[in-house]
Amino acid sequence: MTLTPSEVFHKLVWGVAEGRWDELPELYADETLVEHPFAPTGDKPMRTREELREHFSAGKSLPPLRQEPANITVHETTDPEVIIAEFEYRGTTGSGESFRVPCIFVLRVRDGEIIASHDYIDHISSARRRGALNELLDGIRT
Numbered sequence: 370m371t372l373t374p375s376e377v378f379h380k381l382v383w384g385v386a387e388g389r390w391d392e393l394p395e396l397y398a399d400e401t402l403v404e405h406p407f408a409p410t411g412d413k414p415m416r417t418r419e420e421l422r423e424h425f426s427a428g429k430s431l432p433p434l435r436q437e438p439a440n441i442t443v444h445e446t447t448d449p450e451v452i453i454a455e456f457e458y459r460g461t462t463g464s465g466e467s468f469r470v471p472c473i474f475v476l477r478v479r480d481g482e483i484i485a486s487h488d489y490i491d492h493i494s495s496a497r498r499r500g501a502l503n504e505l506l507d508g509i510r511t
């Protein structure tokens with residue numbers, strides 16, 4: 370049975386929250402387009418499942434977090450392949466500090482695979498939760 374766009378979205382955000390980095394690329398088509406338009410150091414679109422495999426493998430080196438997606442609202446559109454999802458990752462860092470990272474994803478899913486995604490993420494909050502805020506700021510300065 371083919372997953373709906375909403376089901377694919379839920380697998381994606383729970384996979385990220387639970388650190389299932391090796392499974393995440395399989396949610397995408399072989400040829401896809403994933404963009405982070407608000408990335409503060411510039412957006413480098415990912416166009417293949419292999420590029421996403423490399424992207425998600427970086428998650429393996431992140432400090433452990435206890436997090437889950439919360440406040441999820443999925444908006445269906447007039448195009449049955451496209452959803453807009455508002456949510457946040459919420460949790461605590463290894464040192465016990467709580468965090469909240471607001472996100473909006475616009476996904477196009479065909480035959481149960483993501484063929485396009487525009488991910489709007491609060492990159493400052495995300496860097497802060499990983500303890501990488503100074504690294505992000507240095508990247509912005511250069």
